[in-house]
Amino acid sequence: MNPLLQAKSCQGVPNILLNLGQTCNHPLLSSLYSSSHPPIFPAPLRTHLPPSSLLPTRPLTSSTALKHPQDSGNKVSRRSAITGTANITLGGRTVIQADVHLRGDLHPTRAMPRSDSSGREVIPTSISIGRCTVISTGSVIKPPSRVSRGQVHYYPMKIGDNVFVGPNCSISAISIASHVHIGVNTTIHPFVIIKENVKILPNTVIPTQMVIPSGSVVGGRPARVVGEVGEGWGVSAGGAGGGGLGVGGGGEKNWVEGGDLRELVRSIK
Amino acid sequence: MAQPFPYTYYSCDCYDSKTASIPTKRSSQPPPPEDEDERTFDPRNPRSNYSLYPLEHLLYCEDCQQIRCPRCVIEETLNWFCPSCLFEVPSSMIKSEGNRCTRNCYNCPVCTSPMMVNSLEPPDPNTDDRSGIGGPWVLSCPYCHWSTVDIGIEFEKHTGITQQLSRIANGGKPIPTQKERDKERDRRKELESKKKEREILSESDDSPTVDRRRVDGSLSHEELFSNLSAFYKSQIASATPSNPFSPHDINFSSPSSFSRIMNLYSSTSSKKQKQAKPTPMREAASTLEGLTIHDSAADATAIERIKKEGWSITLSSTQKHDQLNPNMQFDDELRPVATLLRTKRGKRCRNCRHILSKPESKITSTRYKIKLLALNHIPRLSLRALSTTTAQQNPTPGTSAPLTFDYNALKSGIPTHFLLTLSNPLFDPIRVTLATPSTTPGKIQSRITILCPQFEVGANTDVWDDALSSSLSPVKRGSVIGPDGQIQGGIEAGKIWDRGRNWTRVVIEIVPGFLKPVTGLAFGGNGGVPEEMLNEDEDVLEIPIFVRLEFEADVSAEDRGLSDSKESEKDKREKREEAFWTVIGVGRIAAI
Numbered sequence: 001m002n003p004l005l006q007a008k009s010c011q012g013v014p015n016i017l018l019n020l021g022q023t024c025n026h027p028l029l030s031s032l033y034s035s036s037h038p039p040i041f042p043a044p045l046r047t048h049l050p051p052s053s054l055l056p057t058r059p060l061t062s063s064t065a066l067k068h069p070q071d072s073g074n075k076v077s078r079r080s081a082i083t084g085t086a087n088i089t090l091g092g093r094t095v096i097q098a099d100v101h102l103r104g105d106l107h108p109t110r111a112m113p114r115s116d117s118s119g120r121e122v123i124p125t126s127i128s129i130g131r132c133t134v135i136s137t138g139s140v141i142k143p144p145s146r147v148s149r150g151q152v153h154y155y156p157m158k159i160g161d162n163v164f165v166g167p168n169c170s171i172s173a174i175s176i177a178s179h180v181h182i183g184v185n186t187t188i189h190p191f192v193i194i195k196e197n198v199k200i201l202p203n204t205v206i207p208t209q210m211v212i213p214s215g216s217v218v219g220g221r222p223a224r225v226v227g228e229v230g231e232g233w234g235v236s237a238g239g240a241g242g243g244g245l246g247v248g249g250g251g252e253k254n255w256v257e258g259g260d261l262r263e264l265v266r267s268i269k
Numbered sequence: 270m271a272q273p274f275p276y277t278y279y280s281c282d283c284y285d286s287k288t289a290s291i292p293t294k295r296s297s298q299p300p301p302p303e304d305e306d307e308r309t310f311d312p313r314n315p316r317s318n319y320s321l322y323p324l325e326h327l328l329y330c331e332d333c334q335q336i337r338c339p340r341c342v343i344e345e346t347l348n349w350f351c352p353s354c355l356f357e358v359p360s361s362m363i364k365s366e367g368n369r370c371t372r373n374c375y376n377c378p379v380c381t382s383p384m385m386v387n388s389l390e391p392p393d394p395n396t397d398d399r400s401g402i403g404g405p406w407v408l409s410c411p412y413c414h415w416s417t418v419d420i421g422i423e424f425e426k427h428t429g430i431t432q433q434l435s436r437i438a439n440g441g442k443p444i445p446t447q448k449e450r451d452k453e454r455d456r457r458k459e460l461e462s463k464k465k466e467r468e469i470l471s472e473s474d475d476s477p478t479v480d481r482r483r484v485d486g487s488l489s490h491e492e493l494f495s496n497l498s499a500f501y502k503s504q505i506a507s508a509t510p511s512n513p514f515s516p517h518d519i520n521f522s523s524p525s526s527f528s529r530i531m532n533l534y535s536s537t538s539s540k541k542q543k544q545a546k547p548t549p550m551r552e553a554a555s556t557l558e559g560l561t562i563h564d565s566a567a568d569a570t571a572i573e574r575i576k577k578e579g580w581s582i583t584l585s586s587t588q589k590h591d592q593l594n595p596n597m598q599f600d601d602e603l604r605p606v607a608t609l610l611r612t613k614r615g616k617r618c619r620n621c622r623h624i625l626s627k628p629e630s631k632i633t634s635t636r637y638k639i640k641l642l643a644l645n646h647i648p649r650l651s652l653r654a655l656s657t658t659t660a661q662q663n664p665t666p667g668t669s670a671p672l673t674f675d676y677n678a679l680k681s682g683i684p685t686h687f688l689l690t691l692s693n694p695l696f697d698p699i700r701v702t703l704a705t706p707s708t709t710p711g712k713i714q715s716r717i718t719i720l721c722p723q724f725e726v727g728a729n730t731d732v733w734d735d736a737l738s739s740s741l742s743p744v745k746r747g748s749v750i751g752p753d754g755q756i757q758g759g760i761e762a763g764k765i766w767d768r769g770r771n772w773t774r775v776v777i778e779i780v781p782g783f784l785k786p787v788t789g790l791a792f793g794g795n796g797g798v799p800e801e802m803l804n805e806d807e808d809v810l811e812i813p814i815f816v817r818l819e820f821e822a823d824v825s826a827e828d829r830g831l832s833d834s835k836e837s838e839k840d841k842r843e844k845r846e847e848a849f850w851t852v853i854g855v856g857r858i859a860a861i
Contacts, residue, residue: 189411195355196635207382208411213352213611214635222382222412225352230326231616231626232642256325 091131093265101140106154130161132261138168144190162261181257234258274676275652278321280850281338310813310850311710327643328625330618336643342616350632352611369607373430377410378603384408386427408605450495490594497559504550648691652853655686676856679781692772693726697820704815713782717812720762721775729771781858810855817848
């Protein structure tokens with residue numbers, strides 16, 4: 001972890017956007033925040049932007065007026081459609097771009113097996129997204145559902161850290177592990193499990209309940225494993241320095257698929 | 270795996286080194302090994318396909334000091350697992366059961382998507398517990414909606430699908446087990462031999478042929494195989510005499526022991542005798558022995574069936590290949606395909622056998638015990654457009670230019686500037702020499718000029734060195750750009766464009782070639798014509814670049830240990846050199 005970044009994100013009032021009911025489930029972050037601040041901080045969701053952040057420098061996000069860059073580092077576009085905010089957890093430094101639809105309102109309705117002893121109402125989580133994950137424009141994240149005894153039941157879905165979801169994807173996976181790269185126009189059907197270090201090629205359709213083992217390259221309709229990612233997948237350029245400030249001068253992009261997306265998150269204004 | 274433009278592939282020379290040794294035998298090989306230095310790498314050569322890899326797929330052998338591609342490593346299997354249920358399968362199971370998952374993992378024979386076990390019975394909304402859902406069960410494909418109902422198979426339980434499936438043939442008939450099959454064969458054999466006796470007596474051969482026909486039609490692939498294997502087993506057993514060295518065979522007058530003794534004493538004649546010895550084995554002569562006689566009637570019925578029901582009932586070649594029985598013709602013969610297992614593999618250098626990568630053996634772990642990446646040993650090259658128009662509008666290079674540039678529509682004949690960035694993963698500064706043919710090989714000749722082919726790239730030192738230095742002197746990065754934001758001065762032959770802690774950028778000028786031979790009126794409206802003359806992907810502009818590095822590195826610990834005679838040698842540095850070809854895919858040339 002970059003000490004400068006830590007110091008930067010610590011100052012000011014930390015606040016986990018959209019995370020009204022639950023504490024952050026990332027041990028690192030929660031320990032970071034809960035030490036001196038209350039974990040639950042009712043943040044106003046549609047805060048106005050400071051004028052400086054209204055000046056986008058990249059065409060990608062030029063139409064994207066982002067919500068107030070929170071101290072948790074989450075960047076959520078104002079033009080994203082997020083429903084059921086109470087049921088959504090973002091890990092921090094997560095980017096939700098414009099026209100992304102997060103269906104947090106589709107949460108598990110079944111009674112929780114373990115009720116909170118303190119009597120506090122347990123708000124079910126429907127979508128939890130890890131750190132440094134980028135959800136690109138036009139993607140829809142919808143928790144998977146199953147009809148059981150004549151009723152539709154939704155299941156909580158989990159997306160790990162450093163996951164890149166390309167534009168115009170539709171995702172209903174039950175679990176996506178960390179360091180997964182999802183190409184554009186991908187459809188992931190309900191209850192798919194994607195393990196770590198997986199690359200999903202553009203325009204893929206992953207059928208229901210498919211399990212994708214770690215290190216696979218997946219493509220096609222229906223998806224099948226078409227290859228393996230190399231050993232060096234996700235290792236950032238410039239070797240040991242990876243992710244540092246100086247690497248910013250690298251090539252076309254200063255982040256690698258499946259690698260640490262912190263640089264990408266930073267570059268998205 | 271298609272990569273978006275611009276991409277960089279690295280060539281591993283393992284292939285070259287092999288061809289260099291072959292030409293002595295083959296005179297037809299055009300490039301003799303001595304003019305290797307003259308030869309330029311042709312990315313369009315069909316052979317190049319097998320030597321080009323993205324950097325992350327390459328490993329690096331520190332002992333050989335060479336790049337190792339997937340073709341010049343030895344793989345060793347650490348363990349087997351099912352990619353669907355992620356269960357590890359012990360290697361003893363692999364030997365006995367084969368390389369397919371024996372749990373409930375099946376793939377759709379039509380579309381390969383993983384199949385689900387579903388109940389045919391709609392769940393009763395009144396019952397509260399899950400166990401209320403009852404069979405019969407089927408395997409069904411969630412993607413193409415094919416299910417085992419289509420081939421007439423239903424299961425009683427939702428677990429142990431493999432065992433159940435092995436007992437049910439298509440249509441629901443039970444498949445006899447191996448033991449039952451063997452018994453049945455013996456019974457038939459006896460029957461046949463009895464019949465033959467009777468035939469000899471009665472001299473009528475009508476009934477056995479009819480009987481054989483009937484047997485023929487019902488023979489499945491497995492039955493045929495078991496018949497044949499049983500036949501060959503019996504043949505081998507009868508052909509090879511009982512072990513000549515066995516203690517039971519002590520009869521000196523037996524022919525086998527006699528021949529053995531002869532062999533022992535006369536080494537010269539033994540070879541001849543050995544060649545003459547094996548009597549040719551009899552081939553299968555009846556269906557019970559695994560003989561299949563081609564039946565033209567079966568073909569006729571198949572043709573009739575296709576006439577009636579159309580092509581849609583036949584299988585595609587990939588569907589056929591997925592099946593265990595390769596002789597299938599129609600979709601009602603399909604069987605669900607058990608999921609193929611996957612392996613976790615370690616890699617060794619083919620030359621020195623050192624381990625290059627070794628993942629942790631646990632299935633769930635994604636970490637590596639050893640991983641020697643080329644990424645950490647050879648510089649990464651990356652290309653980016655520096656289109657002059659946008660760059661002039663933008664005083665700061667690299668903000669919006671790369672996003673607006675369309676790599677899929679390079680303009681023919683217009684000089685375009687690109688920035689080539691080399692980032693150095695080594696902890697020592699490197700001197701780089703780049704070389705490229707002046708025109709790209711292939712039908713479309715594009716002109717390439719590297720404006721600064723020789724330069725240095727800084728060492729990959731601590732990140733914070735750069736952070737601190739750049740905060741002190743922020744001008745450093747943009748030093749080439751004049752104060753007025755004009756960058757014309759930057760594009761200058763022999764000067765680097767930009768440099769940072771461990772990276773350097775140089776400008777490459779590329780004049781994309783014309784898709785069709787340039788005549789005077791190339792800019793006319795007849796743009797659609799040239800593509801017909803070109804092969805697929807011929808309009809992709811790929812430039813081969815030869816990269817040569819020189820650097821001084823610490824003598825590696827092992828080498829030092831061997832030659833450690835004086836203490837002063839500890840900080841001895843050795844000069845090293847590294848050279849390889851890369852291919853940079855710049856983009857696609859737009860049709861005019």
